[in-house]
Amino acid sequence: MNTADQYVKAIYLLQQMEDGPASTGALADRLDVSPASANEMIGKLESRGLAEHEKYKGVTLTDEGIVRARDALQTYCIIERFLANVLSVDEFRAEARELEPVIDDLVAERLDTIIDRNPECPDCFDPETDACCHLDVVAEQVEPGEQRAD
C-alpha cells in the first residue's frame, strides 16, 4: 500500500467518525505527520481527483477516492484479521500498520483465503476501535493519540 492509499484510508475513516469532512489537523494526528505534510499530500490527492479540500472545513473524498479508500481499508482489515485470528498477535493494530506498506492487495487476498472471508468487508471495520469487528479478540476503543504505532 503506498502513501496515497494510507491517506485516503485515513480520510475515509475520519469522515465516518466526524460524519463530515476530515479536518487537516485530525488527519495529521492520525497519520502522525505534520499539518504541512498533510496539506501537501491533500493537494496531490486533489490533483489526482481523489479528494476535494474546502478551506476551514476539511477534506472530502471523491467517488474515485472512496473506491480507493475502501480497497486500501479491505487490505488493511485482512492484515489485521490475519495477525489477530491466525497468528494470535496481541499488538495486531501496531503490527498491521507496520506491515501495511509492504503487503500488496494480491498477497492480502491470498491470506484472506486462510481466514473466513466476510462479504461485508471493509464495512466490518470500526473506525472507533480502529479494528475489524470479526477479530477473535475484543478490540478496545482507542483513545486519540494512542493509535500511533511508532
Added chain:
Amino acid sequence: MSVGHQVDSDHQLARLLQIGIVLEEVVEARSYHHYQSLDDEPPLDQEIEALLEHAAEESAEHRERLEDLIDQLDAESVPFEQIEALVEAQYGSTEPEDFDDILYDQLCNEETAYKFYDDLVGALRASEASFSIDRDRLIDILVGIREEEAQGVEEVTELMNTRQ
C-alpha cells in the same frame, strides 16, 4: 503510524518472513491436495502431476530457508505446526473441479508468492536498517526464492498454453 513505513526491525522482518512461510505452506498444501486428487483420476496427466510434485517440493524447501532466516533473528515466531494445521484445515476441504482449475490455482499461488518476495526485497532495499542477519545475504536468499517463484509462474503458464 508513520506513513510509508519500511522494514526496520528484526521483529517486523520475522513477521514478514512468517507470512512468506504461510504463502509457501498454501502452495505446498494446495499442490499436495491436488496431487492426491489426481490419483483418483483415471487418465492421469503426467505433466501436471510432475509440475505439482515439483511445486510442493520447492515450496517445502523455500519454507525451510525462511525458517532458517527467522531462527537467526532476535524475534519470537509462531510455531510452524500451528500454521500448517490451519492451512491444512482450510484446504483439506476444497477440491479442484478439473485440470484447468488446478493449473489456474497453482498459477495464482506462485504469482502471489512472487509478488510478496518482490515487495519484500524492494522494502528491504529501501530501508537502511540493520538486522541480526547480514542484509546482503538476506536479500540474496530472498531474491533466489523470488526467481524460483518466477520460474514456477513461467512453467505453469507454458503448460496452460500447451493445453489450450
